[in-house]
Amino acid sequence: MNALATRWNRFWFAPVPAWPLGLCRAWFFASFYALYLYRWDQRVYAFFPEGFFQPRSFFAWLSLTPVSEAAFAGLVTGFEYAVVLSALGLFTRLATAASFVLGLYVIGYQFNYGYLHWAHAVVPITMGILALAPSGDALSIDAWRRRAKPVRPTGGQYGWPMQLVRLIFVSIFLAAGLSKLRAAGLAWVTSDTLRYYILENQYIFQEAAAASWGRPVAAWLVNSPTLCRRLAGLSLALELSAPAALFSHRARRLLIPALFVFQVGNALLLYQDFFFAYLGLYAFWVPWQQVHQCLSRRRLP
Amino acid sequence: MLSVDTIRKDRSVASEPDAGPSMSWTQRLSAYAAMVVFGVPSVLIALMGGEVWPFLDYRMYAEAKFTPEVDWLELVGRTDNGGSLPLDDEAYLVPFARSELLQALYTLDLFGETDAAPARRALQGLLASYDRNRLAGEHHGPRLVSLEVYRVRWHTRPGTSPSTSPSTSYDVDAVPDSQEFLQAVHLPQATP
Numbered sequence: 184m185n186a187l188a189t190r191w192n193r194f195w196f197a198p199v200p201a202w203p204l205g206l207c208r209a210w211f212f213a214s215f216y217a218l219y220l221y222r223w224d225q226r227v228y229a230f231f232p233e234g235f236f237q238p239r240s241f242f243a244w245l246s247l248t249p250v251s252e253a254a255f256a257g258l259v260t261g262f263e264y265a266v267v268l269s270a271l272g273l274f275t276r277l278a279t280a281a282s283f284v285l286g287l288y289v290i291g292y293q294f295n296y297g298y299l300h301w302a303h304a305v306v307p308i309t310m311g312i313l314a315l316a317p318s319g320d321a322l323s324i325d326a327w328r329r330r331a332k333p334v335r336p337t338g339g340q341y342g343w344p345m346q347l348v349r350l351i352f353v354s355i356f357l358a359a360g361l362s363k364l365r366a367a368g369l370a371w372v373t374s375d376t377l378r379y380y381i382l383e384n385q386y387i388f389q390e391a392a393a394a395s396w397g398r399p400v401a402a403w404l405v406n407s408p409t410l411c412r413r414l415a416g417l418s419l420a421l422e423l424s425a426p427a428a429l430f431s432h433r434a435r436r437l438l439i440p441a442l443f444v445f446q447v448g449n450a451l452l453l454y455q456d457f458f459f460a461y462l463g464l465y466a467f468w469v470p471w472q473q474v475h476q477c478l479s480r481r482r483l484p
Numbered sequence: 485m486l487s488v489d490t491i492r493k494d495r496s497v498a499s500e501p502d503a504g505p506s507m508s509w510t511q512r513l514s515a516y517a518a519m520v521v522f523g524v525p526s527v528l529i530a531l532m533g534g535e536v537w538p539f540l541d542y543r544m545y546a547e548a549k550f551t552p553e554v555d556w557l558e559l560v561g562r563t564d565n566g567g568s569l570p571l572d573d574e575a576y577l578v579p580f581a582r583s584e585l586l587q588a589l590y591t592l593d594l595f596g597e598t599d600a601a602p603a604r605r606a607l608q609g610l611l612a613s614y615d616r617n618r619l620a621g622e623h624h625g626p627r628l629v630s631l632e633v634y635r636v637r638w639h640t641r642p643g644t645s646p647s648t649s650p651s652t653s654y655d656v657d658a659v660p661d662s663q664e665f666l667q668a669v670h671l672p673q674a675t676p
Contacts, residue, residue, distance in 0.1 A: 233605070233609035235588055291538065298584040298587040312522055315518040316515075339506055355542055359544070374550055382552055382640040
């Protein structure tokens, strides 16, 4: 029992410095703002035509109805400010909490209109984790402002948020893998499923396909059923083995870059670009202390 | 600025097996709250399936697909003089992207298997929205009096058949192999 508690504490609460968490917070919010909020004005989602509203999740439980255009625009503006302040680390606790609450509503709002962008969901979850963590204790304007009375620079409180985001990250890939096994079984690998999806998306997303760098590769790939099946097997194995990255450093070194390449493949072959959400999450896997140590050694004579 | 000594110190502390007691009670409470609120539902839904926004089972592309047939929808607007306008320009469909709109129509029982009324209401809303945006100068499409939905099918042929449509440069067939009329809605004042 004691050994189990020690392993639990070592996994979640091993003392780590505050700055990698601060760096991940800044990178996550900044990349989400630059790749998503800055590029797509969320205010347009107040203009869905009547008749499409099908409330899901807490929108249904709380009987929430569509809000006015002005109210929605106000919520979006609040969300944008909260995300920017969270990236800068100014009023970090308040800003990350506001990002979570407003993000849950603003990003979730469009899902009441009949379609689902799978990649968005991890964004408010990560925001919620960072709101509960002391993510503004380093690399933030808050930390700079209170430099006269420094907070504890190292502790278990900076480790668990990183581990929890990693757990969420791998659970997404595990969920995708298990969904395939539940819905299709091994036929997902042994049939031409992946090949036909690549083909189908060339018809459904014709404009994205025409603009994609991956289109020639997709066109070449669909001519080889065997290669498509191997790729399907590799993808499924990768998704199902993603949790190993949590427990083994060796597995992490292999799996995380492989998952990144897998997502690049999704963007190029299936035209599903998830990087606005996931680029920020990859930062939580970077061994920042070792990176800093390497860079510091290089600077030494 | 972080120094090598700081990093060495960090690493030596990080190697301690159990640092739990170094955290305050509130810090530990926050950690467990986050694990319960975010970690547990994520893992449970990953293992068991289901959907409670923002916890999802990521079942995109999960179904087996045994035929190369593509089954999709097409929206066509009709003008006063009977002319047709395929609604494939996203300026007409804001805030939907085209694929999102068609997916949304699928979820509204467009084929009328149980109740066609919600899909009909949504199409009327879409036509009214098109007209409102046109009058506001948001797009330069013609006035439409009705909106028709078709089910279109392609039997995909990898690596063959350059486009038969002069308006596109894709090497997939822009013209479907079959097209089936599903339903039409009219602007209230333009009902025939």
